[in-house]
Amino acid sequence: MNKKIFLNETDIPREWYNIQADLPTPVPPPLHPGTGQPITPDMLAPIFPMNLIEQEISQERWIKIPHEVLEKLYMWRPSPLYRATNLEKFLDTPARIYYKNEGVSPPGSHKPNTAIPQVYYNKIFGIKRISTETGAGQWGSALSFACNQFDLEAKVYMVRVSYNQKPYRRVMMETWGAKCVPSPSPETSAGKKFFEENPEHPGSLGIAISEAVEDAVTSKDTRYALGSVLNHVLMHQTIIGLEAQKQMAMINKYPNVIIGCCGGGSNFPGLSFPYVRDKIYGRDLQVIACEPTSCPTMTKGPYVYDFGDTAKTTPLLPMHSLGSGFIPAGIHAGGLRYHGMAPLVSRCITDGLIEARAFNQLETFAAGLTWARTEGFIPAPETNHAIASVIEEAKRAKEEGKEKVILFNWSGHGIIDLAAYDAYLAGKLTDYEMPSEEIERLVCDLKRC
Amino acid sequence: MEIYCLQLGMLTKFDYCVSMNEGLPCRNLIGCWRDRTDVVAFLNKTLTEDELRKTFSGLPKSKIDRIVDIIKSLKKED
Numbered sequence: 099m100n101k102k103i104f105l106n107e108t109d110i111p112r113e114w115y116n117i118q119a120d121l122p123t124p125v126p127p128p129l130h131p132g133t134g135q136p137i138t139p140d141m142l143a144p145i146f147p148m149n150l151i152e153q154e155i156s157q158e159r160w161i162k163i164p165h166e167v168l169e170k171l172y173m174w175r176p177s178p179l180y181r182a183t184n185l186e187k188f189l190d191t192p193a194r195i196y197y198k199n200e201g202v203s204p205p206g207s208h209k210p211n212t213a214i215p216q217v218y219y220n221k222i223f224g225i226k227r228i229s230t231e232t233g234a235g236q237w238g239s240a241l242s243f244a245c246n247q248f249d250l251e252a253k254v255y256m257v258r259v260s261y262n263q264k265p266y267r268r269v270m271m272e273t274w275g276a277k278c279v280p281s282p283s284p285e286t287s288a289g290k291k292f293f294e295e296n297p298e299h300p301g302s303l304g305i306a307i308s309e310a311v312e313d314a315v316t317s318k319d320t321r322y323a324l325g326s327v328l329n330h331v332l333m334h335q336t337i338i339g340l341e342a343q344k345q346m347a348m349i350n351k352y353p354n355v356i357i358g359c360c361g362g363g364s365n366f367p368g369l370s371f372p373y374v375r376d377k378i379y380g381r382d383l384q385v386i387a388c389e390p391t392s393c394p395t396m397t398k399g400p401y402v403y404d405f406g407d408t409a410k411t412t413p414l415l416p417m418h419s420l421g422s423g424f425i426p427a428g429i430h431a432g433g434l435r436y437h438g439m440a441p442l443v444s445r446c447i448t449d450g451l452i453e454a455r456a457f458n459q460l461e462t463f464a465a466g467l468t469w470a471r472t473e474g475f476i477p478a479p480e481t482n483h484a485i486a487s488v489i490e491e492a493k494r495a496k497e498e499g500k501e502k503v504i505l506f507n508w509s510g511h512g513i514i515d516l517a518a519y520d521a522y523l524a525g526k527l528t529d530y531e532m533p534s535e536e537i538e539r540l541v542c543d544l545k546r547c
Numbered sequence: 548m549e550i551y552c553l554q555l556g557m558l559t560k561f562d563y564c565v566s567m568n569e570g571l572p573c574r575n576l577i578g579c580w581r582d583r584t585d586v587v588a589f590l591n592k593t594l595t596e597d598e599l600r601k602t603f604s605g606l607p608k609s610k611i612d613r614i615v616d617i618i619k620s621l622k623k624e625d
Contacts, residue, residue, distance in 0.1 A: 137611060142614075233554050235556060260555045300563055308613075324610065328611075394578065459551060517558060518551045521551065
């Protein structure tokens with residue numbers, strides 16, 4: 099029995115898979131909530147090159163991966179498929195657990211699978227410089243790496259609070275030659291108004307997006323890049339699942355369960371979409387997308403202010419409390435049903451091809467620790483959501499006495515997120531009530547009393 | 548008191564979460580902090596009805612909505 103299953107470079111997939119060609123019901127273009135009008139390609143043209151916009155709307159099932167892109171992907175691809183034998187033993191489960199290790203890329207996550215092609219398509223479109231924002235730093239570092247590979251400039255607006263707390267991400271970006279600035283910065287109109295109010299303004303992802311987009315729109319030869327949500331981003335990631343299919347075939351296995359963590363949607367569809375295709379055409383298969391309970395986009399819904407409650411006894415209600423069939427006004431039944439999630443993932447949930455599960459923060463860190471202490475690799479905190487689900491499924495297999503084959507995406511390592519593990523190990527993330535004096539202080543701060 | 552914020556990939560304090568949106572709370576505040584404190588009561592005590600509406604009414608904008616809005620507003624400025 100092999101612990102690792104390698105695919106030769108010569109067997110790397112030569113095409114990306116576009117699930118739009120196989121979906122039972124097509125995904126309508128997203129509607130702009132302000133105007134109710136579809137968001138059209140020309141609206142995106144100021145920030146994305148046309149060759150990527152064409153991919154975004156393509157209905158072709160297979161899109162050829164350019165040779166120049168493959169040459170860069172060979173640096174770490176095909177990524178190894180592992181069998182998590184130590185975890186299996188620890189759980190004493192009859193389940194067979196396999197995972198794609200996407201932590202082997204130079205930036206340590208799956209993100210360069212799309213950063214590399216996005217930068218390539220920008221380059222052949224004549225673009226010299228790419229701007230983006232980053233919160234956690236995974237995307238910013240992947241884009242910096244990709245721009246370095248194709249000799250393009252990268253400008254990354256990193257939320258200041260993260261810039262200050264996570265210097266190693268910034269160092270990664272700068273090592274690859276990118277310019278990383280704390281946001282809000284004085285370099286854009288969007289950043290300047292906050293920066294001038296307070297040069298130490300902690301920033302937010304919203305401000306950083308505004309800065310990066312403004313940079314792309316107002317600078318010559320510059321475009322913007324996004325690492326999740328968009329159709330072409332998900333398609334670039336399908337190389338993960340396409341490789342996995344070949345590797346699983348090498349050991350004559352086919353998974354019963356596919357698992358991945360899903361924030362905005364990129365690594366999860368990357369592994370799962372080639373398998374979802376099999377499911378569309380009749381394969382019996384369970385596909386699980388995992389998310390945090392704190393932001394239950396797929397399993398529940400966002401928190402909204404309940405206008406109807408005039409008594410104001412419970413003015414804030416989660417949308418899901420209004421019933422699973424509730425669809426708020428202005429939201430069509432297609433892509434935006436699961437707001438904030440990639441429309442293609444949302445469609446697959448609506449069509450019953452994918453199921454969603456939520457895990458709370460503590461159980462995900464506990465799962466990450468179990469993983470690190472059995473399989474050795476320290477996972478990124480996002481990846482821990484998938485591991486929590488894998489453990490749950492492996493335990494279920496034991497209860498049912500079934501030899502299930504579980505395949506999941508180990509989307510990245512957590513070596514640059516050790517502060518989070520440190521806080522967890524020190525008990526700082528455990529659930530405890532906020533002291534009343536702390537609440538009073540915050541009330542006072544907010545009311546400026 | 549801190550939580551791990553998946554958006555920022557780092558530990559964040561309650562102070563940041565309640566004020567990061569131009570002085571108003573993060574949209575995910577309730578989900579992230581509900582296990583630690585009665586965050587709904589806290590919000591009702593600290594925010595006006597207008598502020599609550601501004602923060603939580605309707606659906607949060609998706610990334611693409613936000614981007615299209617930014618492009619439109621930049622075009623208007625031109």
